[in-house]
Amino acid sequence: MSRLLVIVPREGAELLRSAGSHGSATFKVSGPQNAGFLCAISVKEGSISPVRMTPPTHFLNFGDARPVGYWYRVATDLHVAWEYARCRNGALPVSAFAELVPSGFKHPGGGGYIALTYAPDAETGHPGVGIAEFAAWQVTAGGVNPLDVACEPQVVGNVQLAPHWPVEALAAATVTVVGAGSIGGATVHALADYGVGRLLLVDPDRLLWHNLVRHVSGPAQVGKMKAFALRDDLEQLRPGTSIEPYALDVIRDADKVRPLLARSDLVVCTADGVAPRRVISHLARRAGLDAVLACVLEDGGIGEILRLRPWPDRGCLVCQRQALTDAGAIDPEPALDAGYGNGTRHRPMTAVGSDLHLVGQLAAKAAVATLLERAGHPDQRLPGDHGLLALRPQLGWPPPFDLTRVGELRWLDARPPVPGCPTCEEP
Ligand SMILES: [Zn+2]
Structure with missing residues (x-):
């Protein structure tokens, strides 16, 4: 002993x-x-x-x-x-x-x-x-x-990383995370670990037993609203991060989400569904806000990070997808409504918790890189706006999804707006 x-x-x-x-x-x-x-x-x-x-x-x-x-x-x-x-x-x-x-x-x-x-x-x-x-x-x-x-030392937490990490710039930042599920939970943890000072969490769902196989929260949180469960977990793990949970649905409660975006420096959307992603793409563009959308495609075979910038030469989510379709690729968006399945029926292959966490952490990295590049850190530039991460690649997927090896990460440039897009063109 x-x-x-x-x-x-x-x-x-x-x-x-x-x-x-x-x-x-x-x-x-x-x-x-x-x-x-x-x-x-x-x-x-x-x-x-x-x-x-x-x-x-x-x-x-x-x-x-x-x-x-x-x-x-x-x-x-x-x-x-x-x-x-x-x-x-x-x-x-x-x-x-x-x-x-x-x-x-x-x-x-x-x-x-x-x-x-x-x-x-x-x-x-x-x-x-x-x-x-x-x-x-x-x-x-x-x-x-x-x-x-x-x-016990005088100083613990992210402050210890100064001056080798831009602690102050990130501590002053506010990020809204829409979706507190399996991907979003990992994003929220990673953003807090990077030192983002304030996180606004938006999710209308409760944590239930079937979520536990993939969620970062544990059985003691079953029954809580997911955003509140994450807040309570992080209060223990990262007491220096201020977290505001909101049990809101971005579609039904868009009027309540808009003010959250208005006081944010960036929004990350990890909601798995076509409609919430489109709503966030639209609201972020209107708010002049950078958005990072994260999801998995092809039953969890590919992780995708899509950074949407409110710039005249960059299109919204719908325009990005239109450009893919025009180039002869599939539009992966509609499959997002199918959910991850339960691993035994509904869909034979389904996303694994840690794969989703990788995607969530990559989304947090992209979000933090965006904030830091804007704050004058040129070394934080991403290689592109559209990241594809091979989790379980399969032969035969059309470009740009034709990744062949697990762990392969491909970054592509964002496409310009499609003429007449009601989101991208000024109202
Ligand atoms: Zn557009």
Whole structure:
């Protein structure tokens, strides 16, 4: 079994840095994980300050409180001894430990306790050596054994990626995702992972058991509206992302979707159906908004990303499909209404969850690349506006769908508007 890990939450570290020389400390410990955290300290006689572990659902908040332990402010020498004792799996004699604790040392008597020590001069006394500011110990009459320590850092999450990733530009962005299903769920997770600050999720459906085979949400969310299930999942995973769920149907509730698009920088549509895709293509064009449409074609054999730009030389979804038909290719759009099937009947071959997630993540990549290129990052330029990803290619598909190897990714240019298109031509 590994050593007991003692976690010092940020709040506890701050209290200790400004406290006096010693005091009592309480730890909550999870036996199965052999981990605990500092849950209360006394900073002066009789005054106990509780320390919270975030998030509130953290498993250690449900751990068992150990008998009271102690904390001591110490010289850096004790933390050098801690590092050394950990390396050789050794212990310090109680007398040696007590000598390095300037004040308040409590003898363990016949039992034992957890001690947390704080060495304020660890960094200044030994710059660059990496001597820890906090150390933890199991103090018994037979010896003082080093424990493992993890101190919660000041900064966690995407902010850690700055300045090597454009954290600020993405944190300021708002993206609407229409469709919170199997593709959309993966898109939403990926957008949050990239650091998009605000996500508006639109989906009129509930998560039910038959969705679980492909959806990123799990059984605990069955019965919730899909957009709310994703919001609740991501609150745990990516607390820095602001998520607004809307149980809206883009066709029936177009008037309520328009204001969402008006405050978005981009819209991703992962809804599987001809009508919602056309509505988003139209609404995005009218709103002057870049749109990324993602779906799978040919029973899940090909993933497709279609970026629609509201530019005079680029056509809407209907115009893109018309251009395909005119070029002698099939129009894959009508098959989208058939759904993915249930894998046993309705359609013999059907899309697999992870294939859909790949497409959803590629849509998120295309969306983020579009936002970043616009924000002045030329290295984020896509090779084209129409991406085709081979998931289960079959011989005989007409161009441009004639991909032959799994994983092949083909990018094509967007086509211009068809004359007379009611979406592309100014009203
Ligand atoms: Zn058009």
